[in-house]
Amino acid sequence: MIDAIAHHAALDARMVRAARELRVLSLASWPATVQRDFLADLARGQRRLPRVEYPAHDFGEARRELESIAAAADPDHPLGAYLADSARDWALAARMLEALGTPAVGAMSVMLYGHPDDPLPGGDTSTGEAARHFIGIADELDRELLAPEEQVTISATALQLQLQNQLDAFFEGRVVTVELDPELIAKAAAGAYRIRLRDGAAFSDYDRAQLLHHEALVHSLTALNGRAQATLPSLAMSSPRVTATQEGLAVLAELITGSIDIERMKRVSLRTTAISMALAGADFLQVFDWFRDAGQDAAESFSSTQRVFRGVPVTGGSAFAKDTVYLRGLVEVHTFFRHALREGRLLQCRRLFAGKMTLQDVARLDPLFDAGVLAPPRWLPDWVARANGLAGQLAFSLFANRIRLDRISNGA
Numbered sequence: 001m002i003d004a005i006a007h008h009a010a011l012d013a014r015m016v017r018a019a020r021e022l023r024v025l026s027l028a029s030w031p032a033t034v035q036r037d038f039l040a041d042l043a044r045g046q047r048r049l050p051r052v053e054y055p056a057h058d059f060g061e062a063r064r065e066l067e068s069i070a071a072a073a074d075p076d077h078p079l080g081a082y083l084a085d086s087a088r089d090w091a092l093a094a095r096m097l098e099a100l101g102t103p104a105v106g107a108m109s110v111m112l113y114g115h116p117d118d119p120l121p122g123g124d125t126s127t128g129e130a131a132r133h134f135i136g137i138a139d140e141l142d143r144e145l146l147a148p149e150e151q152v153t154i155s156a157t158a159l160q161l162q163l164q165n166q167l168d169a170f171f172e173g174r175v176v177t178v179e180l181d182p183e184l185i186a187k188a189a190a191g192a193y194r195i196r197l198r199d200g201a202a203f204s205d206y207d208r209a210q211l212l213h214h215e216a217l218v219h220s221l222t223a224l225n226g227r228a229q230a231t232l233p234s235l236a237m238s239s240p241r242v243t244a245t246q247e248g249l250a251v252l253a254e255l256i257t258g259s260i261d262i263e264r265m266k267r268v269s270l271r272t273t274a275i276s277m278a279l280a281g282a283d284f285l286q287v288f289d290w291f292r293d294a295g296q297d298a299a300e301s302f303s304s305t306q307r308v309f310r311g312v313p314v315t316g317g318s319a320f321a322k323d324t325v326y327l328r329g330l331v332e333v334h335t336f337f338r339h340a341l342r343e344g345r346l347l348q349c350r351r352l353f354a355g356k357m358t359l360q361d362v363a364r365l366d367p368l369f370d371a372g373v374l375a376p377p378r379w380l381p382d383w384v385a386r387a388n389g390l391a392g393q394l395a396f397s398l399f400a401n402r403i404r405l406d407r408i409s410n411g412a
Contacts, residue, residue, distance in 0.1 A: 005373055008079035009231045011069050015083065017236050018065040019090040024240060026103075027057070027097055028311035028320060032183040036304050042298060049284050049314045050306075054100035054411055066091040078364045082357075088236060089241040093148065096311070105311040106279070106318030112240040113321040117277040121335045127328045128276050131269035133299065134327075136156070136296075138266035153202040156180055160197055163209060167195075167216055171379065176220050185303050190215035192223035207257035217381040218250040218353075225377040228239060228356030237354025241358045243322065248329025254339070254392060255330070256383050267304070268292055271323040273388060274308045278319035284309050286316070332359060334397075341394040353377040 034050050041048060043070040070087035074080035089112065096108040114129035154162070158182065164178040176192075187203070188211055189196045195215055197203075203211075219238075226236030238246070251268070254260035274287050282290070284305055291301035312318035333352075336359045339347050351369055352362050354377040368374045383390060 002032060003080065004074065004077050004229060004384055005310040008077065008083055011073055011083050011087075012064065012079075012232050012234050015069050015087055015090065016237065018069070018087075019093075019237060022062065022090060022093050022097060024093050024097065025310075025322075027054075027080055030098060030185060030306055030310060035185055035299070035306070038051055038302060039089040041299055041366050047285060050315070052101070054311070057098050059094035059098055063091045063094045066094065077239065078368055081364060082178055082232070082361055083234075085241060089239055092175050092387075093240050100311050101313065103318045106320065108251070109311070109321040113171035113243060113344055114324045114328060115277075115321065116272050118324070118328065118334045120331045127272055127324055130327045130331070131272035133359055134265045135260075135273065136352060138262045138269075141262060141315070153204060154208060156197045156199050156201050156203065157201045159208055159211070163195065163197075163211060163216070170217070175224065176216060177213075179182070187303070188215060190219045192220055192227065195220065206259065206261045206264060209257065210254050213253040213257045213259050213381065214250040218253050219246065219380065221377075221379050222246065222249075224390055225353055225379060228354055228375055228378055231368075232355065232373070235357060238356055240322075242361075244325040244329035245333060245352070245358045246329070246356055247325045248331070248333035251326055252333050253381060253383065255334075258392070266294075267296075268323070268326045270296075271304060271307060272327060274304065275321055278308050278316060279314045285315035290313040298412065337390075338394050338397055341391055346391065349390070350377060350380060355392055388389065 030050070030052050034052055038048075066087040070084045070091070073083040073087070075084055092108060092112060096105050096112070099105050099108070104367050110276065114127070116131070117126050119126055120130060122373055160178045160180055167176045167178065168174055176195060178195045180191075181196040182199040184196055184198040186197050186208070195211065197211075223236045223238070227233060229235045233269050251260065254264070270291060274290065277290065279289055287308055288301050288305045292298065296304060307323055308319050310320045312320055328355045337349050340346050349367065352367070353357075353372060354369070357365070365374060369376065
């Protein structure tokens with residue numbers, strides 16, 4: 001047992017070194033100058049496809065090392081199964097990064113992240129169908145129902161101060177730093193020790209809550225907890241295979257803390273539908289126009305469309321499939337939590353925060369948590385730490401699913 005743990009710990013250390021430069025999202029994303037040029041041309045009445053050039057990458061050495069690690073891992077040992085799956089996933093990510101700017105990236109991203117037509121748990125509904133459901137509900141709601149405080153925006157500078165104070169209080173010190181970044185295309189991005197906000201952007205009160213519970217207290221927190229794992233430091237890394245669980249956990253955090261609004265659900269759903277459009281042949285301009293018709297301004301529409309076309313040709317027929325994971329991940333993680341409650345295994349829900357892992361990982365690594373080989377999470381969001389409150393919400397969810405809405409008449 002000890003020899004097996006030492007063997008796989010050494011393989012994990014090799015995997016961390018081999019995958020260190022495989023920064024998928026940062027290498028596939030576009031520089032802010034592309035957005036500025038596109039919007040400037042648009043203001044002058046000129047519509048043209050963005051031009052994006054990707055540097056050539058050679059990750060051959062890393063790929064060979066990762067394939068060697070996967071071959072050396074024991075698939076019958078929990079650590080070995082985790083390492084083999086992770087190393088193969090990283091090797092595929094390396095091949096994808098070597099192909100940036102080509103249609104092959106779209107195909108490999110679907111292998112890594114999934115397809116909009118993939119079924120959700122239960123098999124009756126696809127991710128794309130769920131996206132259309134949420135878009136329809138959001139479009140039916142009357143925006144006049146919004147409370148006044150929901151319509152007040154917060155500057156990036158004010159949000160930086162608010163968020164920094166909240167994080168300092170949670171971590172009892174300056175563990176995660178909030179910074180302003182004028183070169184960021186997205187409104188925010190999170191790492192283990194740093195959260196970046198796009199300088200000059202305006203944020204809503206929902207944005208503030210989402211950044212706290214989604215970015216900081218899931219993405220940053222699981223990275224920090226993962227770095228404390230002596231045996232598996234790779235649990236701090238954002239490999240593509242953990243993305244669905246990570247984003248599902250983060251959106252569930254928004255849901256349980258009341259930090260998500262229907263417009264947020266619409267934005268996530270629009271991106272899923274946009275990926276389907278691009279895969280079906282829509283080019284950058286067609287998808288950009290579709291986001292604008294859905295109510296987004298030009299800057300937000302560019303940011304949304306860029307997410308769909310990062311790493312792939314902008315002429316249509318390919319898409320970067322990462323954003324398909326949000327809805328599917330939410331349903332998968334919520335289902336996992338409900339199943340854990342029913343089976344009396346809520347401890348597994350806490351262990352999901354001990355690092356970045358998949359739902360399958362946390363189940364098969366259970367014996368190693370029990371044996372003390374893997375450490376419990378040092379930090380937990382309040383909604384997970386307070387087990388009775390979490391159990392109450394999940395118990396109601398389990399019961400509510402029995403109610404047939406199609407048998408209830410209006411006003412009943």
